[in-house]
Amino acid sequence: YDENDSSTRIIFLDCGRRLDTFRSFLWASILVSAIGFLLVFVIVAFLSNKIVRPISDSYEKQKTFITNAGHELKTPLTIINADVDVVEMENGCSEWLNDIRIQTKRLTELTNDLVMLSKMEESDNSSLMMIEFPLSDVVSEAAASFTTLIQSQNKKIELNIRPMLTMKGNEKTITQLVNILMDNAIKYSPEDSSISFDLDQQGKSIRLSVSNDTLDVIPKEKLNLLFDRFYRADQSHNSSVSGHGIGLSIAKAIVTAHNGKIQARSLSANRISIEAVMPNGL
Secondary structure (H helix, E strand, C coil), X not given: CEEECCEEECCCCCCHHHHHHHHHHHHHHHHHHXXXXXXXXXXXXXXXXXXHHHHHHHHHHHHHHHHHHHHHHHHHHHHHHHHHHHHHHHHCCCHHHHHHHHHHHHHHHHXXXXXXXXXXXXXXXXXXXCEEECHHHHHXXXXXXXXXXXXXXXXXXXXXXXXXXXXXXXXXXXHHHHHHHHHXXXXXXXXXXXXXXXXXXXXCEEEEEEEEECCCCCCHHXXXXXXXXXXXXXXXXXXXXXXXXXXXXXXXXXXXXXXXXEEXXXXXXXXXXXXXXEECCC
16 A cells, blocks of 8 residues: 555455466366376387387296296106116216216206296296295204205304294295205305304394305495396306306295395405395284
8 A cells, every 4th residue: 555644545456367367277287287197108108018018928938938948858868867877787887978977967957947947937926835834943954954065165154043933935945945045155155164044033024144255256236146047156157166057046036936035245355145035924
């Protein structure tokens, strides 16, 4: 208002039209944005399906091929082993027959591992028989079975297993998980080193870890590659250590089937830890 001596002037400004215009523009902008987001979502979903489908189909065909090829290879491998036994009975032992037997055994183990990995990746946790079982007892028995092998290589084992732990899961695959982690730690650790095996409970989850010294330094950025198929820290594949590089892939599939996560951590320059965390399902 404006005061001039004894008079007062009051001015009223009607902004109704401007506010109505602003509201109309605001609602129109919101509507256009929503329609735009919806169209972009539909286009991205359509294109993503087009792009991902060939990759998904190729991956499924690969798993099917591995499973079928694995089953087809079992018969000729069995026949080769039987033929070697017959030849050995007729002509006696020889270096060549022994080599054939060793390589046939390796191929059989690789075939079985590939079939196992393919089956684990094809199935989900609903296809596994999940029952409550004494986890501490099962893990202790599986880990203790490696004691003699560890001592024969002048290595030490430290077992830190929390007693009386139970878990709802697949007992057979959990036992296989322990065997894989222990076997991996033994194979890729130097002599006169120590291996630590830990089993504990974290809230409603089970934590299982195996740590060991390594023959070579593994860069931190390559630790997750340990769970890839056929990956080995020695990329030349000429290492004297036996193995096919798919053991940890199977371990990851087992943990995933139990709705858990597995990772590799670097404890020092030459020591790593493989840690699996799974809900106990109780």
